[in-house]
């Protein structure tokens with residue numbers, strides 16, 4: 001029986017039509033099909049992320065075809081036969097059909113192919129090897145992709161051990177897809193293969209690893225997949241420093257029950273050591289981007305101490321000192337690490353304060369200090385800091401006049 005997902009809006013945008021028309025002008029009708037996440041997610045009524053297209057045209061032919069139609073073709077992954085077609089700003093990953101011929105476990109060496117079934121054989125999981133024509137007609141060369149997708153079964157195409165030996169990253173992709181689409185008991189063979197071959201993850205290029213890990217962590221319910229990753233020893237291979245999942249589970253719990261968000265980076269923060277020096281080292285070994293590293297380091301700071309019973313005044317002081325982002329992160333992490341649900345409303349109060357209160361600017365500058373008679377030099381900063389401390393102690397007093405009076409008193413008391 002032929003299955004169809006129907007012609008969906010994302011298939012008929014002017015950009016998608018332009019790309020398919022361009023490819024078909026060269027390769028004839030049916031030379032290009034949608035594949036991967038866009039087909040899988042549509043089948044499962046989930047939003048789609050990016051659009052992948054498989055084609056019988058070689059990368060050179062596809063490039064020529066796209067350019068002849070006035071579209072851009074960017075060679076984004078030549079080594080595995082992928083170019084990115086850009087139509088009116090919208091990107092489409094166009095990959096030539098291929099079969100794996102050899103591998104070093106890091107990167108499959110591929111040969112191009114004209115055979116859709118062969119192409120399906122080199123894809124990772126059956127639910128990722130479903131193709132759709134431009135009218136939505138589905139092709140399922142493995143014969144089980146559609147059923148597996150609907151049942152939430154993440155099944156390797158072919159022998160799990162062999163497929164992981166070809167590309168170690170498939171271990172992490174297995175847990176990623178499990179977190180997003182898995183239902184019921186995970187496939188025992190796949191799980192056993194991930195466990196048996198977990199050593200292949202050690203010392204691998206961290207960029208690919210962290211990309212998959214962050215995708216896993218952004219799933220709405222990543223706890224079961226993470227627990228399995230830990231039990232199979234896979235987590236220990238990519239994050240040897242991760243001691244347990246207690247704080248992680250605590251965070252996902254409050255995110256799903258209280259905050260209604262899934263913050264992959266904050267979830268990552270619960271898995272790394274909770275001091276600033278070790279987290280910087282962990283960030284290095286995982287090759288985290290500077291943005292993520294800086295956020296984690298800021299979130300790990302120990303002073304000022306965050307507690308559910310902090311007064312509004314102490315909270316404002318903390319927000320002023322570390323900034324609202326780090327304050328919010330620290331509150332969520334402390335909340336995740338605490339087991340007292342009775343304090344939930346207090347934690348929420350702290351987050352609300354962080355959201356609603358913006359620290360006022362300190363009213364004095366170095367010029368004011370010099371005006372008060374302090375000679376230029378290091379003393380200016382010292383005086384300024386002392387008055388700032390006083391101003392914070394007085395809960396950010398909104399009164400420049402009082403600040404100047406305090407400044408005069410401090411300046412007079414200083415020995416120059």
Ligand code: ATP
Nearest residue numbers: 036037038049050052122123124128129167169170
């Ligand atoms: P997403 O919704 O996150 O984009 P996706 O399934 O489209 O999910 P991609 O990483 O975009 O995932 O890859 C597109 C397709 O390419 C996959 O569906 C799969 O068929 C194939 N693929 C990607 N990476 C691998 C891999 N390491 N081994 C085998 N096949 C892969």
Ligand code: MG
Nearest residue numbers: 036037050052
């Ligand atoms: Mg994709």
